[in-house]
Amino acid sequence: MATPLNPDRFGFLHIDLNSFFASVEQQLHPEYRGKPLAVVPTMADTTCCIAASYEAKAFKVKTGTQVGEAKKMCPGIILIEGNHTEYAKYSKAIAEAVELCCPVAHTPSIDEMVCQLMGREQEPPRARKIALEIKQSIYKNVGVALRCSIGMAPNRYLAKIASDMQKPDGLIGLLPSQLPRAIAHLELRDLPGVGARTEVRLNARGITTMEQLLALDRNGMHKLWDSVWGDRLYHWLRGADTGDDGAPVASEVQKSLGHSHVMAPEFRNEEGAWAIANKLLHKAAMRLRMEKFYTGSMSVTIRYQLTKEQAERIKSKRHFSGIKQSGWGMEARFQQCQDTLTLLGALRGMWARRPQGEEFRRPFFVGITLRDLIPEDEHQEDLFGDPDNRTQLSATMDKLNLKYGHTTLHFAGMLPARESAPTRIAFTQIPVQYGVDYM
Template identity: 75%
Template sequence: MDLADPFLNPRLSDLPDRFGFLHVDLNSFFASVEQELHPEYRDRPIAVVPTFADTTVAIAASYEAKALGIKTGTRVVDMKRLCPDIILVEGDHSNYAAFSHRIHDAVERVCPVAHVPSIDEVVCQLIGREQEPPRARQIALGIKQAIRDDVGQTLRCSIGMAPNRYLAKIASDMQKPDGLIGLLPSQLPRALVHLELRDLPGVGARTEQMLHGKGITTMAQLLDLNREEMHKLWNSVWGDRLYHWLRGHNTGDDGAPLPREMQKSLGHSHVLGPEHRNLQGSWAIAHKLLHKAAMRLRMEKMCTASLTLTIRYQLTREQAEQKNKVRHHQSGIKHDGWGMEARFPTCQDTLTLLEILQKLWQQQPTGPEYQRPFFIGVTLGRLINEDEQQPTLFADPDNRNQLSRTLDKLNQKYGHTTLHFAGMLPARESAPTRIAFTQIPVQYGKDYI
């Protein structure tokens, strides 16, 4: 063991006071986009919702709404109680994706974009003299101004500056809205003592519960651990990494996304509107979700060898009381769930995948508690690049691949539901592209999917 290695013995490291990364986090992004598109919404409490129903929840809230206690996850019925004049806006993912791309262009005009963690986040890596704190601050202010000038006056962002990506993400959350916070190595780790454990990216409710169970309830207690103790606490290399990240080291593996060629799955899910919470309506939604996923699969030039269908069923009060374990959706709906995966030779055409989906659909449980589906998910897995697909001894049955490619060309030109199989007709206008916090939808022809 080389004790002179700063990653093995951080006390011997002498990190310069420089910033390696800027993390740009758009504030109340979806609500701000709506206020930019609709000037009459500005300076008023608004909430973006997936659909107009009292049982659904806010997926975004303006700062005027947040001041009244309305936030992401607040149910519509509670929002109306807190603010009878709340403006509800049904989210339009195509608008948010378009604004996201415009923001990337604005940031790129000031500093090259290195990573895009989600639809409302951008990461820039600083090099050379850009890492000097005064220069990094100028770049951050330039990014803010570029977004205002190029995208809109309602679009505000908080920017975190730090020696690594993990800390830059933390810093971007420390001052909202319109914040600018820098964490220098000389300030670490004491600058983090005031945070809650849940403020750390990757620490959710379950992880926090695990930490509490091991006697770690405050950030100060976590930061007091040495590297060996951190490894033991997490029982994985994650503990070692987190130990270094919180002290300003750039280990080269601080949260970078998987390369595109490593993508393992793609799919779509949807909470059904009341009119589709029956077997016929839910099948139409499942059909449409598959239609979208199969089109994406071909546009990404990939093939799939597995299809997973997930269904959640709404329970009555009496049915819930008879269950030993009942799940609760964020909307408050008590439900039971079912799912099944099918594996098959690699393919990418919609008709073959639809036949597989039909077989899975016929396997779902029966009984009174499985009559009111309210959530459908369709996931294509075991993905490979289409040029890696093994050739078969038999010709393409019914020219299915050619049929799918022809459908794609027309749907890209006129809209992705222009041509489709008849089974999705009842849901043709339902299950639109929804808000994706961790993935920016790609524009395929006319539409974002």
């Protein structure tokens, strides 16, 4: 075990932007401030809210609430289709505002930032002063509608916990001398990494409260998790620095990249789904080249909406939006490539083999994933070169799309969906700016 920090010092600040997407919309549209608002992926009652303002949260509307239900829970709620390019721009601007006060050491997601404190910055009064300066810098340099909660703690894991303890606009510090009693009142689900499935597993082993978890010794925690994660968690919850400070374990070389999209109602047919698939592949292929990879396989996933009668007749699942669905997927392997034309050929071959029948007439979700990624410097060129100049064609397309926008030059198959399937943000993945667009 590494030596703990001095009991009266903080090692990290965790900055959590409150209701980030909704707050950006209220910043962009002053007329929405103080009003219940939800950001949605598309204007359909069957989809789900991806963010809610605090005014909407007062009506119990939250991330994951079905739009139709949100309208019932909060009559008059303002619904806005997400503008993820703006969210990426604001995230970057906020990081720059934070940097004016303290360097950003980690960016776990689009709406989170971590600062590591050094030397005398770790003294509680100084750490608190830095945290208040960060709040003021965001307010002054980015926008008055943007608020954040900041957690101060001796390690990253506890700082993340502290940032969730007071919202909105909170500031909480957890000192080693206060631990673990300062977190004994929390729920098990308040711990990062403990989701619904993990909670069920802990309950099955007799752990139903935080007090019971904290009562375990190190060996007990190890047995509970059946891994070194239990040892780490034992130390983190007591304020120790084990060397990785609660950071997620770094993955090895990236293995896949892709895009998926819940389609707007007007695209929920065979022609619309094909156009959306083309758009998603176009974006994924461009990212593949920008990130300097080749790919050796691709998978396509389609989810189909079922009628009530169909759902009763065949095995079905319920999508998070509430839609009863069936699904189909396929993977194709091919010679390593990175050009769009070759990948479109692979997609076309798989698409021709998609299932047919009445229950497959209403696609509402399409996903494209490029797998088995190989870094450019490890790729072996084909003995016979590139006779069709497909790589050069893709490079020319990239040059124009980077300058004028990624839908400027594209293959005809995606034309009906040219403005559809915009960049979506997974909270754990931050879009990267390529040319004038975020992808």
